[in-house]
Amino acid sequence: MSSSGLHGHCMHIRHRLICSLTSRLPKTGETIHGHKFFIGFGGKGANQCVQAARLGAKAAMVCKVGNDSFGNNYIENLKQNHISTEFTYQTRDAATGTASIIVNNEGQNIIVIVAGANLLLNTEDLKKAAHVISRAKVMICQLEISPAASLEALTMARSSGVKTLFNPAPAIADLDPRFYTLSTVFCCNESEAEILTGHAVNDPTTAGTAALVLLERGCQVVVITLGASGCVTLSQAEPVPKHIPTEAVKAVDTTGAGDSFVGALAFYLAYYPSLSLEEMLKRSNSIAAVSVQATGTQSSYPYKKDLPLALF
Numbered sequence: 001m002s003s004s005g006l007h008g009h010c011m012h013i014r015h016r017l018i019c020s021l022t023s024r025l026p027k028t029g030e031t032i033h034g035h036k037f038f039i040g041f042g043g044k045g046a047n048q049c050v051q052a053a054r055l056g057a058k059a060a061m062v063c064k065v066g067n068d069s070f071g072n073n074y075i076e077n078l079k080q081n082h083i084s085t086e087f088t089y090q091t092r093d094a095a096t097g098t099a100s101i102i103v104n105n106e107g108q109n110i111i112v113i114v115a116g117a118n119l120l121l122n123t124e125d126l127k128k129a130a131h132v133i134s135r136a137k138v139m140i141c142q143l144e145i146s147p148a149a150s151l152e153a154l155t156m157a158r159s160s161g162v163k164t165l166f167n168p169a170p171a172i173a174d175l176d177p178r179f180y181t182l183s184t185v186f187c188c189n190e191s192e193a194e195i196l197t198g199h200a201v202n203d204p205t206t207a208g209t210a211a212l213v214l215l216e217r218g219c220q221v222v223v224i225t226l227g228a229s230g231c232v233t234l235s236q237a238e239p240v241p242k243h244i245p246t247e248a249v250k251a252v253d254t255t256g257a258g259d260s261f262v263g264a265l266a267f268y269l270a271y272y273p274s275l276s277l278e279e280m281l282k283r284s285n286s287i288a289a290v291s292v293q294a295t296g297t298q299s300s301y302p303y304k305k306d307l308p309l310a311l312f
Helices: 044-054 069-080 116-120 123-128 130-135 147-159 190-197 204-216 257-271 277-291
Strands: 015-022 034-042 059-066 083-091 098-103 109-114 138-141 163-166 185-189 221-225 231-235 242-244
Touching (some): 044 059, 044 138, 083 123, 083 130, 123 147, 138 147, 138 257, 147 163, 163 257, 190 204, 204 231
Parallel strands (some): 163 185
């Protein structure tokens, strides 16, 4: 959730990804053949943290994994991505979280998450990381840990004047109203916006309607991502929905694209605070568009050295 340095930010979820590539998604009760299988690293918070770090952010993870091979490997993965693991806790009480993914030829996916050790991140863990959270520029939270832990982390960050980027994923319909008021930026996708507001979201216009509902609940800034259609945003300062399109690319695998976007947005919020929100979102769209052109999740995330200088 927060960073070990003045410019970092932090998140708190990680999973091992078990991914199968198939020509199409199976129907209920159906067995089909896939053409590729691999195990990788994922989880929304970790994905977001890795993308931010690859862009040059000084970042840290506050999270919990199992005392198992997956957990050991994940800690090593974070270190290889230059992410602080000082507050990466291991427990014997649960296994490291996993996500099972099936991806078809069009890049569409279905995902099953078993949260495992992620749900054991608790108040004591957060208190140990309090000094890191309070010194961060930006803190990202999600809902792959217990909502109570995320709420506590957001409260700690906001009380220290830290910008908060909240990604309500996976979404829950009865989200505690404090999540809205504690979010500097509230960023969700179409399906999450629909669950949270009850409004169908399938294009920029309907996204704008849902974003207005979320804004009225107390967020400072709302961003609804729309995949290949970019995103829609509005804020308390500018409460008129604005559509930020993105360039058309050939999607190979969209898994984790939303996390790439959130990690990039956190990076810009921390390191380029003088940029307009619209410009931050355009650049985040561009980085997420790069990620969908390669397979895998974190493995598809670009490094700063591989991106156009105009993004920095």
